[in-house]
Every structure is written in structure tokens, then in C-alpha cells.
Amino acid sequence: MDNLDNQCECEFCKNNSASFNEHNNIDCNSLTECINKSKYREYIFGENSYGKTLSYYIGAFWLDNEYTKNIIINPKIKNIDFMKMFSKCLSYSNIVKGFNEIYSINFEEPTINYKSDILIKGLDALTSIHFLRMLELELNNGLKRNFIRKKENLNSKIKGKIDFSNHIKKNIVTARDDRVYCSYFEYDINCLENRILKRALKICNSNIGLIYNSFNSISFFSEVSDELHLYELNNIRLNPLYKKYKLLIKLAINIIKLRRYKDSNKENSAPPFYIDMSLLFEKYVYALLIDSLKGKAKILYQKVYNYGLKPDFIIKNNKYNCIADSKYKTIYDNNINIEDIRQLSGYGRVKSIIEEFTNDNNNYVPSCLIIYPSENSNNTNIDFEKKEEIDDLVNFEKLSIKLPTLN
Incomplete structure (x- = not known):
């Protein structure tokens, strides 16, 4: 139970949610106590800070395991143009490589109402530009291929192995002796990894397409479908030969999940995330x-x-x-x-x-x-x-x- 002696008339004590600018001082003892008990304490107050001053992380954090209390931290500089900052940073490939250390999105926790769209627009811009720049660098080597399973009713030939269940239903029962229903693997560009990339690319175009031209990137995916199922995102296993694809696919999945969250939740609600300003x-x-x-x-x-x-x-x-x-x-x-x-x-x-x-x-x-x-x-x-x-x-x-x- 919360210590009632720490309660005051502030926004947090009334609503279990409060909004601040980065590096503000916290005057509420109840909020300070909640932050100190939170697993995100080192982000909110700073790794070496034991005072009541917020650090330079912006974003939104749940403060309890029941997801009833949260804090939202906005940039101290009003109307900061995240798009220009991200674009400038990511214009150099040696900066792109370590850029994922700057931010994190937690899709395992419930969404938070950010009360405005400032941070959410920043999150869209950040994930989109980061993904597009990494994709551009990777496409210098062309799209990767992978083995995908195909099933086909072939004419008088066997490829891979016979799928007896379908062969009986489609050919034996119907007396189609000229057909063999086969299951086989093909080394193809239309693999799950590339379908994920294409879906994320289309979302990025809708997010920042007027500002960031990704036409050259989309042309690589002309033979790739963007058909995708949620279970595929949660069960993807990357080819160990494609280590560089790992972060790129992670970014793409984050973009797809973020869009799903926004489509299925209230306006200005999004997963908890932070940016190290x-x-x-x-x-x-x-x-x-x-x-x-x-x-x-x-x-x-x-x-x-x-x-x-x-x-x-x-x-x-x-x-x-x-x-x-x-x-x-x-x-x-x-x-x-x-x-x-x-x-x-x-x-x-x-x-x-x-x-x-x-x-x-x-x-x-x-x-x-x-x-x-x-x-x-x-x-x-x-x-x-x-x-x-x-x-x-x-x-x-x-x-x-x-x-x-x-x-």
C-alpha cells in the first residue's frame, strides 16, 4: 500500500500519471518513491543519481508491475525536430551501426497514453529513418535469398518429395494419373525475411514518405510479396549466415508492431519507450x-x-x-x-x-x-x-x- 503521508495534490497523486520535461526536479515524495522502486530507475533518474532530478532520457515508463502508474518525460527543447536530428546522424554509415543504442521500445508491456503526439511522432520518425538507412546500406549487397517451402501439383514429374495426403485427395481420388502433388524447398527471394522488410518499408513510406524518398529501396522488392501473418513475426528464425540481417529484421518487426499498436489503441497511445537524448x-x-x-x-x-x-x-x-x-x-x-x-x-x-x-x-x-x-x-x-x-x-x-x- 502506498504511504499516505507522501500523498500530495500533484498530478501524479491524483491520476497515477504525470508528465515532465527532461531534467526537471521532482517535488512529489510519492512519485520519487515509485521511481526509486521501479526497474526503470536508472533511466529516469540516471544511473548514478540519487537525487530528485530527472535524467536526459525522454519517453514513457511504467512505474509498477501492475501497470497502473506511469511517468511521461518530454524533451526540454520545445518543438525539437527529431526528423532532422535523426536524418543528420544517419547520413553517415559509421553512425548508423551503433544507433540502436539510443532508444528502446518495450512491446511486452501495455500501451501508455502519451497525452500528446509529440513523442509518438518522434518515435515514428526515429524507427522509420533508422530502418530506411540500414536497409539502404544492406541493399548495396542486394536482397538476401532463403529456402522457402513450396507445394505444387506438378505435371508428370516429382520435385522434392510427394505430399501423399494432398496427392490422394487431388489426384488419386480424381483419377489424375498425370499429376503428382509435391512439397519442395526453393532458394527464393520471396522469403519471410524479405516479406517482413517490404511490409515495414511500406509503413515507413506512409510515415515519412513525403520527407524521405525510399523509391530506390522499394524497387528491390518488386518480386517480393508483403503478405504477412502475425504468427510469422513471433516465430521467425533467422538464417545464421545473415547476421547483418538480424538488427534490420528486428527494426522492421518493431515498425510493423508499432503500426498494429497504433491501429488497435486509442489516439496518442503507444508502447513504453525511451530515447537517450x-x-x-x-x-x-x-x-x-x-x-x-x-x-x-x-x-x-x-x-x-x-x-x-x-x-x-x-x-x-x-x-x-x-x-x-x-x-x-x-x-x-x-x-x-x-x-x-x-x-x-x-x-x-x-x-x-x-x-x-x-x-x-x-x-x-x-x-x-x-x-x-x-x-x-x-x-x-x-x-x-x-x-x-x-x-x-x-x-x-x-x-x-x-x-x-x-x-
Whole structure:
């Protein structure tokens, strides 16, 4: 039973559901207690947080095993354009590969009423663009084929083995001595895997077809049917030779299931899911860095050094040499986070990191750069000429980025 002393007059205590923006403070003791008991605590409050401040995960979470209490967390930046962020990240194949770590959808739990369509549109855009980009990369090698079982009443020949049950009913009983009903396997493009991909592709076209042109992809599936049964989705066994298909098929199934959920539930209801906005921002910054520095500098992303230290970016070029970290925090407009400063300063004392720039381990002080989002910024891309020095720190700079928003 809930502790009545913790009850208040807030939205959560009245309705067992509450909506917040990411990184808000939680003032309700009852809600805080429910979050701390929830299996999603590390996502909602952050892995190392024991306070009452929400983390940088957005989405919706059930807080109890009976599915009666939930919390919805919206982006702190109003009208953020997820489509543009996802499209930018997924325009580079080396970012596509790890993009599945950014979000998760739980189809095993009941749907949640999101109260608005902001997050649901974001989920549609995310899953659709992620799938389409992965599909485009896979189609460079052509569509995979697999063995599929076929049954056919053949004329005076045997293929595979005789299906005696059907052969008796269709041929023996009707005195068709010229026919043999056979069951056989054929290595064909119209296999279950490709039928799943085609169905997901058609759904993506209806979700974002006006924005994202997938005409070239659909042309690969001209000989593939999109006929599909629910039991096939739940019982698919992937050919172990097609390991790269595994994530692609998983994405396709998620898209198909998501459409089924939306068609069979109330408006603005969808499965619980989350997006790690901090990681999404990191990938977005990576894409902007590639845009800005292509052919000018080398970017080392998430390279592991001594003691397991892993800076977001090491940028190597005499003009651009620096250790850069993306920080999904707006405080850098007027303030700093001392823990972030210590983190980057620590990277600058590691010999193997310094050796990326020079052999002079004792006297070289690498430049450190913090890249952060700001609604007050006019920088829609990364321009190193617009870096700002951080007061009272040596070789420490910051660079603001304006995230895309809907008009």
C-alpha cells in the first residue's frame, strides 16, 4: 500500500500519471518513491543519481508491475525536430551501426497514453529513418535469398518429395494419373525475411514518405510479396549466415508492431519507450563534426585509452587539435559544470592521449572543447571560428549548437 503521508495534490497523486520535461526536479515524495522502486530507475533518474532530478532520457515508463502508474518525460527543447536530428546522424554509415543504442521500445508491456503526439511522432520518425538507412546500406549487397517451402501439383514429374495426403485427395481420388502433388524447398527471394522488410518499408513510406524518398529501396522488392501473418513475426528464425540481417529484421518487426499498436489503441497511445537524448546529441555532434571537418582533420570517436578513458572526440590537425566532449546541458550559456571540466582536464593528462598531438608529454597542454546545445545560439553547424574561451581556464573553450526545431 502506498504511504499516505507522501500523498500530495500533484498530478501524479491524483491520476497515477504525470508528465515532465527532461531534467526537471521532482517535488512529489510519492512519485520519487515509485521511481526509486521501479526497474526503470536508472533511466529516469540516471544511473548514478540519487537525487530528485530527472535524467536526459525522454519517453514513457511504467512505474509498477501492475501497470497502473506511469511517468511521461518530454524533451526540454520545445518543438525539437527529431526528423532532422535523426536524418543528420544517419547520413553517415559509421553512425548508423551503433544507433540502436539510443532508444528502446518495450512491446511486452501495455500501451501508455502519451497525452500528446509529440513523442509518438518522434518515435515514428526515429524507427522509420533508422530502418530506411540500414536497409539502404544492406541493399548495396542486394536482397538476401532463403529456402522457402513450396507445394505444387506438378505435371508428370516429382520435385522434392510427394505430399501423399494432398496427392490422394487431388489426384488419386480424381483419377489424375498425370499429376503428382509435391512439397519442395526453393532458394527464393520471396522469403519471410524479405516479406517482413517490404511490409515495414511500406509503413515507413506512409510515415515519412513525403520527407524521405525510399523509391530506390522499394524497387528491390518488386518480386517480393508483403503478405504477412502475425504468427510469422513471433516465430521467425533467422538464417545464421545473415547476421547483418538480424538488427534490420528486428527494426522492421518493431515498425510493423508499432503500426498494429497504433491501429488497435486509442489516439496518442503507444508502447513504453525511451530515447537517450544525451547520446542522440553526441551522435548529432559527431555528424556535424564530420560535415565541418571532412578533408580537413581526423576525428577519433570514442577511442579507448589508458585506464579505460574514452573522450567523445579527439580532433587531429594543427589548426583544430583538441579534445572535444559533447555535453547535453544548457548551463554553459552562463555557467560551467565543474565535473565536466575535471573530466576533460583528466583526459589532457593521459600520455597516450597527448601523444595523439605531440611527443612532448611534459610541456604540452592540449586544448579542450565543450560542445553544448543552446536555444540562444545561431550556430546550426560547427564553426570553430565561433568558439568562446571559458574564463579563468587555460586552453578551455566552449561552442554552442542550436538544435533543429519545427517552424
